[in-house]
Amino acid sequence: xxxxxxxxxxxxxxxxxxxxxxxxxxxxxxxxxxxxxxxxxxxxxxxxxxxxxxxxxxxxxxxxxxxxxxxxxxxxxxxxxxxxxxxxxxxxxxxxxxxxxxxxxxxxxxxxxxxxxxxxxxxxxxxxxxxxxxxxxxxxxxxxxxxxxxxxxxxxxxxxxxxxxxxxxxxxxxxxxxxxxxxxxxxxxxxxxxxxxxxxxxxxxxxxxxxxxxxxxxxxxxxxxxxxxxxxxxxxxxxxxxxxxxxxxxxxxxxxxxxx
Amino acid sequence: xxxxxxxxxxxxxxxxxxxxxxxxxxxxxxxxxxxxxxxxxxxxxxxxxxxxxxxxxxxxxxxxxxxxxxxxxxxxxxxxxxxxxxxxxxxxxxxxxxxxxxxxxxxxxxxxxxxxxxxxxxxxxxxxxxxxxxxxxxxxxxxxxxxxxxxxxxxxxxxxxxxxxxxxxxxxxxxxxxxxxxxxxxxxxxxxxxxxxxxxxxxxxxxxxxxxxxxxxxxxxxxxxxxxxxxxxxxxxxxxxxxxxxxxxxxxxxxxxxxxxxxxxxxxxxxxxxxxxxxxxxxx
Numbered sequence: 001x002x003x004x005x006x007x008x009x010x011x012x013x014x015x016x017x018x019x020x021x022x023x024x025x026x027x028x029x030x031x032x033x034x035x036x037x038x039x040x041x042x043x044x045x046x047x048x049x050x051x052x053x054x055x056x057x058x059x060x061x062x063x064x065x066x067x068x069x070x071x072x073x074x075x076x077x078x079x080x081x082x083x084x085x086x087x088x089x090x091x092x093x094x095x096x097x098x099x100x101x102x103x104x105x106x107x108x109x110x111x112x113x114x115x116x117x118x119x120x121x122x123x124x125x126x127x128x129x130x131x132x133x134x135x136x137x138x139x140x141x142x143x144x145x146x147x148x149x150x151x152x153x154x155x156x157x158x159x160x161x162x163x164x165x166x167x168x169x170x171x172x173x174x175x176x177x178x179x180x181x182x183x184x185x186x187x188x189x190x191x192x193x194x195x196x197x198x199x200x201x202x203x204x205x206x207x208x209x210x211x212x213x214x215x216x217x218x219x220x221x222x223x224x225x226x227x228x229x230x231x232x233x234x235x236x237x238x239x240x241x242x243x244x245x246x247x248x249x250x251x252x253x254x255x256x257x258x259x260x
Numbered sequence: 261x262x263x264x265x266x267x268x269x270x271x272x273x274x275x276x277x278x279x280x281x282x283x284x285x286x287x288x289x290x291x292x293x294x295x296x297x298x299x300x301x302x303x304x305x306x307x308x309x310x311x312x313x314x315x316x317x318x319x320x321x322x323x324x325x326x327x328x329x330x331x332x333x334x335x336x337x338x339x340x341x342x343x344x345x346x347x348x349x350x351x352x353x354x355x356x357x358x359x360x361x362x363x364x365x366x367x368x369x370x371x372x373x374x375x376x377x378x379x380x381x382x383x384x385x386x387x388x389x390x391x392x393x394x395x396x397x398x399x400x401x402x403x404x405x406x407x408x409x410x411x412x413x414x415x416x417x418x419x420x421x422x423x424x425x426x427x428x429x430x431x432x433x434x435x436x437x438x439x440x441x442x443x444x445x446x447x448x449x450x451x452x453x454x455x456x457x458x459x460x461x462x463x464x465x466x467x468x469x470x471x472x473x474x475x476x477x478x479x480x481x482x483x484x485x486x487x488x489x490x491x492x493x494x495x496x497x498x499x500x501x502x503x504x505x506x507x508x509x510x511x512x513x514x515x516x517x518x519x520x521x522x523x524x525x526x527x528x529x530x531x532x533x534x535x536x537x538x539x540x541x542x543x544x
Binding site for chain 2: 165193197202
């Protein structure tokens, strides 16, 4: 299969051993950094740093390539559309009829694309190094109701599965002579009915089965639960959280002081 | 020998750089053959089947269907020659009624409306789906959904039928009905390629068996010949059909050990001299 059913990669690296709350903190600080900053160098440096982090945690390179393969169409779309729809500032690099491509809009588009990739990689770091049980536990320890934590974790884990199911459904319809028609948007949307409806049915069936599987194993919403494994913030976690705090302060400082 | 329906020449395929799914597989399935593709999970059976209908294209090698190289043919064109039944019926069911589900493939392949109507009625009757014709297929039970998926393939009546685990989840009656329908098409000259783990089904129905192991074609041949080599089958984590295994264990009592069906076994067993029958002795 080319699509991952689960993003988690079992390893015994320092990143895997970190408490999920620390990694959730990393995601929060990453989001703050990426949304507060528009500086290209900072956004690019963030992506490089995340790749180094993944490399240090011995995450296989094919997983990282997989995420890039998923992200590149969106990245390309932002890079192409941003300069077209926000032609701000000077100098004008290219003009034709009403279309103007300016250098600032091009750079802004690049920053937006890097930001979106950065957001994806921030969540990827969390999911690739945290198994579902620990992730839910981390969220619950951060005062999220267990049911909500479970719903979120399941949603995050099942998105790639649904993507894979969609690929199979497309194959099944193509095997019956279906092709994605070209033409106007309504025509194309109509053409996708055989795949989208089948996906919705498969997703509903999957959620129904999952609900029954949870109930069959004694899951009761609102019921007080014990935990098999307990979470403890260790010294490494505190050091990481301190580092993340510093990064957050530096990001706010750079934004307010230097407008980065 | 009949014209080849499926020909693979040195076909290799990788889903990613590290794991080859198929490695230099070459095989020929003559037209009108009932073939079975067997092997353990992950041996490359579904990959090979998807090469035959163009859903996957080989990294190396060539695929010919009914004498035509399909390298440049779109899947929608190959679908006229090769019908493919996926393992899970929910991966194709989408239409508001069973009738429209059956019509989907026929419309895609531009059959005239009159013929579409005729084929739908025929498929509904063949699979006893008339009571459900105007019901949404998605709400039917699993067995019926599978019947709908198979019926939609039958409605197309392509010369080559590839069925991936078609009997999984079906009760005995539905399985026999499906196999009987397949047998009718086979008698009418259609080529059938069945992917299955059911050795009884292979023994009873297949004329030719291909065994895949770790992406390679381990061996191929008639089931009687292959089932006579349990050691070779064990290499691919397979074993002969139960009735063949029983016959093999009764070799010391005079059985040839190559029975493929209960009827064959019974015929041979009842011809053994009486002292070798009916004695309650421990089997070797």
